[in-house]
Amino acid sequence: MKYRLFGIISILLLLAWQTLDGLIEGDWGRLEGGLGNLSVFFSESMWPPNWSVIEARPYPVCESEIEFFCSVGYLGMMETIKIAFVATILGFIGALFFSSLAARNLVPLYVAIPVRILLSAIRSLPSLIWAILFVIVIGFGPLSGVLAMTFYTVGYLGKLQYETFEGMANDSLEASRAMGLPRSSILLNVVIPENSNHLLSQLMFMFEYNVRHGTVIGIVGAGGIGYYISTYLKFLQYEKVFALLILIFVVVVIIDLLSMMVRSFVNDEGDVRRPTWLNVVLSEK
Amino acid sequence: MVEAVLELKNLSVGYDEPLISNINLEVFPGEVITILGPSGIGKTTLVRTIAGLIRPLSGSFDLNVERRGGLGYIPQRLGLVRHATVAHNVSLGARTRVGFSLNMWKERSQRTMDALRMLGIADKSNEPVRRLSGGQQRRVATARTLAQRPQLMLADEFLGELDHSNVEIVFEAVQNLVDDGTAVIMIEHHDDNAQLFATRIWEIQDGKIADISIKEWKNRKTGGEEE
Ligand SMILES: Nc1ncnc2c1ncn2[C@@H]1O[C@H](COP(=O)(O)OP(=O)(O)OP(=O)(O)O)[C@@H](O)[C@H]1O
Numbered sequence A: 001m002k003y004r005l006f007g008i009i010s011i012l013l014l015l016a017w018q019t020l021d022g023l024i025e026g027d028w029g030r031l032e033g034g035l036g037n038l039s040v041f042f043s044e045s046m047w048p049p050n051w052s053v054i055e056a057r058p059y060p061v062c063e064s065e066i067e068f069f070c071s072v073g074y075l076g077m078m079e080t081i082k083i084a085f086v087a088t089i090l091g092f093i094g095a096l097f098f099s100s101l102a103a104r105n106l107v108p109l110y111v112a113i114p115v116r117i118l119l120s121a122i123r124s125l126p127s128l129i130w131a132i133l134f135v136i137v138i139g140f141g142p143l144s145g146v147l148a149m150t151f152y153t154v155g156y157l158g159k160l161q162y163e164t165f166e167g168m169a170n171d172s173l174e175a176s177r178a179m180g181l182p183r184s185s186i187l188l189n190v191v192i193p194e195n196s197n198h199l200l201s202q203l204m205f206m207f208e209y210n211v212r213h214g215t216v217i218g219i220v221g222a223g224g225i226g227y228y229i230s231t232y233l234k235f236l237q238y239e240k241v242f243a244l245l246i247l248i249f250v251v252v253v254i255i256d257l258l259s260m261m262v263r264s265f266v267n268d269e270g271d272v273r274r275p276t277w278l279n280v281v282l283s284e285k
Numbered sequence B: 001m002v003e004a005v006l007e008l009k010n011l012s013v014g015y016d017e018p019l020i021s022n023i024n025l026e027v028f029p030g031e032v033i034t035i036l037g038p039s040g041i042g043k044t045t046l047v048r049t050i051a052g053l054i055r056p057l058s059g060s061f062d063l064n065v066e067r068r069g070g071l072g073y074i075p076q077r078l079g080l081v082r083h084a085t086v087a088h089n090v091s092l093g094a095r096t097r098v099g100f101s102l103n104m105w106k107e108r109s110q111r112t113m114d115a116l117r118m119l120g121i122a123d124k125s126n127e128p129v130r131r132l133s134g135g136q137q138r139r140v141a142t143a144r145t146l147a148q149r150p151q152l153m154l155a156d157e158f159l160g161e162l163d164h165s166n167v168e169i170v171f172e173a174v175q176n177l178v179d180d181g182t183a184v185i186m187i188e189h190h191d192d193n194a195q196l197f198a199t200r201i202w203e204i205q206d207g208k209i210a211d212i213s214i215k216e217w218k219n220r221k222t223g224g225e226e227e
């Protein structure tokens, strides 16, 4: 059994290698050159990160006592987080609506299939393209960002959700169906609570995803930290870009920790009270 | 004359091949029927057919119950929402019966609490079901049906892992329903549980159902012992 898995992975790896070799037509020399370029670029242009991005901007005058709150890094990051926050919540609710109409164990096939096609249509445009569309239609700014991300979130979360729903044990569905609970009630009172663990982790994942992508859609003018990144890129201030990237990384890690905490309320792991530092800090005693 | 809650008319059940064929039986209010038979013979299949979850292979059945909440079903795996609280699960039963009105919340929680108390799990009401023991989970499933007060209750081996004291608690709850005219069809593996509850036994053998009154059943048993 172990050997078979090993064999399959080896074959896949070989296949990927072959394909890559075909793609680049055997020109591996560029990779070596690239590595050299990267180290030069990194040491000369990006290192050290320029932490002026977390100091107050020269203009407008800082009114807060703490300089950080007037910095490009903080303001940009906060706008990105806010955009991601709103879009994730709106998208989550929209996704629940569609996913409950796309899961084959909840609705008949003739409903599920069109809804699935709709979801994959929404998903087939990356959030960057949605952002460009909305910037064209309603102009620059965070509203475009919110709408772009909401759309993408619906498509993406919707798929994750209906697959989760389809994977659930059907005995609770059967019991409630036989009892005569209406569909809406089954969704709200059986399906959603039973999958709350997965739904929450998907929600947190999507939030993190949207924060990360907030950097990209900012580049096309849909608000957030990406605006500053693209400006610094334009003016070749790579040290500042690097500092902002580190900031994003820190935020993503924090979201991940948050997600772990939130989920511990609903999964089985949360039942075992292990003496972690979190429990020690949060315990009532 | 009392109307039957369930009438099986030349019913055959199964997935591709019939497992049990040409069943002609009636069930009246207040009857308690225990289905007995070896593993894999089609007991669950029959009950799921009556619950409307799979189509009959041939024949038909008439279900004389209200569409909403008239039928109660406890699947072999209980069908509880494991991540929700005990009270939430039991309130699902109440939900089917309490229509929209100003004090529906109060009515629902009243029904829920009554059922929880009757089964001795009121102190667990805010625990997630997944934290309960197997026997306690069975009592939650019973409480859900009790809060529903269906006209026909289908239970698939819900006494399974219960010890004697638990069986009595559950028995009392089911008796409470039966006294109100609920008909019960349950699948059991243990003969003694069957005798404790049933008014009739449906014994499945070789794709057929033998309908046996409890009196005859007991006679047969003692007769067997004397031999
Ligand atoms: N979903 C299904 N699709 C196809 N065949 C099934 C399905 N579920 C059960 N069966 C088959 O139908 C037969 C009867 O199953 P059923 O669950 O009704 O048995 P049972 O009498 O309830 O047994 P037990 O006492 O072990 O619960 C079995 O042979 C089983 O393999």
Ligand SMILES: [Mg+2]
Pocket (backbone or CB within 6 Å): B043, B044, B045, B076, B156
């Ligand atoms: Mg069975």
